[in-house]
Every structure is written in C-alpha cells, then in structure tokens.
Amino acid sequence: MASGSKYKKYLEGKKDYVALVKVSSKDYEKTNVELIRYFTEEENIPGIYVTLNKAFDIVKERLTENSVDTRVIIFIDAVVKRSKNDVSKTEDCLFIGSPEKLSDISIAMDQAVKALPGKDKFVFFDSLSTLLLYNNPTSVARFIHFLSNKIRSWGVKGIIISLRREKDKELIEELLQFCDIQIDA
C-alpha cells in the first residue's frame, strides 16, 4: 500500500477536485494502477474509469493483477467497437466505440456518476493525450473545460491523466487553469 500513499499527500482530505496528472510513458501504467488502488483501497470509494487508451479487458486485467477491486468501478471504453451498433454494454463496461464521440462519452460519464452510490466517488480519465490524437486541440480544450466543470458540479474527485510530451505542453499549460491540483508523477 506504500506506493498508493504516494498520492496521499496530494489528494488526502480534499473533498472534490480536478487533478491533472502528468506522467511519462514509462510510468504511465504504474501510475494508473497506483491511483486507482488509492481510491478503491485507501479511500474505499467507487468510481468511473474512462479509457481512451487501452481496451477495457486489458485495463481490467492489469488492475486485477495488481490487486485492485474492479467491482466498484464502472468502465467506459472508447477504444473498442464491439458491435455494429454505435454503443454496446456488458455488466461492467459501456463501449462507446471511438474517442471521437465526445458527446456520447459525456452522457455516459454523467449517467455513470449519477448511478454510483454514496457521496464520495472518483472519475478517472485516461487520457488527455489520446483524446488529442483523435480530436483537434480546440475541441479537446473545450471538452476538458466542460469535464472539469462537470466534475465540480457532480462533487467528485476527478483525475485527468496526460502523458508528459513536448508537443502537448502548450495545451496542458492552458488546461491547468481549469484544474485544482497538478501532479507530476
């Protein structure tokens, strides 16, 4: 649990916030697992994992391997298209089909947050960098602004993961104004 506590100093005691976590591609997976473990094991709260980067099966497998209880997480997968329909669903995951479908991602997140029990919840958005591959920087900036406002209005703990890349530096600097906490993982 020691590794999960690494984020305690940044996140402990805070009720609701938007945190932008900048991570190197080398530490990306480890950071994701540690943050999710921190929320599900240390804070014992349910949450939403929005994956734009890796398929749900892989993310779930990786988390389970690292003893993270994925039963308290609702997954939203915007990578895999499972059927010819726009959207499909299993018990644990909603498959949006593409990271370009920002409207569907927003609706899915809104519904998932409201479905989670209790007051304390988290939203984990993985990742800003992938969003930039499929959408133009203006749309991404607008979406993150919308997302940070939504996270505040939902009163949840929001984590936005971003790879530490030179080409995204400018946008990240711009997006920092919408975030309450900046973590360099």
Place this chain on the structure above:
Amino acid sequence: MVNIVFNEALISFATAIIGIISLILSLRARYKLSEGTFKSYVSYYIGCLLLLVGFALWKTTQSIFQLTSFKYIYTEYAFLAFTFMVFALTSRKIFLMSKEFGFSEKTKKIKQILQQKKSGR
C-alpha cells in the same frame, strides 16, 4: 365563418412558426454534437419536428384555401399517421439509449460490495 377560417389559419401559422424556431434550435444543437448515439437521437427528433412543422403548414394552407374535400382530409390523416410512426421510431431509440447508457442495475451491486468491504475492515 370568415372569422373562424381566419382564426384557424392564424393558429396553424403560429404553431408552424413555433415549430420552425424549435427546428432551428435543434439543428444548431445537432451541428454542435459529435458523431454518436446522442446525435442520431437528435436526428430522429428533428425528423419528428419536420413532420410536425409540415403538418402545421399544411393545416394553414388548408384553412386559407378551404381544402375540405375527402382527398385533403385523408392526406391530413396520412400525415398524422406518418408523424406517429417517426415518433415511435424515436421512442425506440430513447429506449435503446436507456438500455445502453443506464447503469442503475450496477448501483445495488456496488453498494453491497462497499458495505461488505466496510464491515470487513
């Protein structure tokens, strides 16, 4: 008689104007949305609105030109039937969306797990 015809035409025209404003707002909303389920739902909704605006315009024309023969009355019913068919398709779309985007069945399960975890600590 002239008064009734005038009133009917006026009401139909006013309804059509409200419909056109709704249509413009919906089209603008659709333009802003990214591709996906929600956008396709808005498209269905716009289809319904189009038919309703068409119906209101048809009623206005009918009142002004006194089109009261059976042929025109049947046209009116056909229009209404078609509008309801598109409404039925839109409702089906909402139903599918609720199945896809609804997570309420997961709520109970997560609640139980969290309680188990709490009592186990």
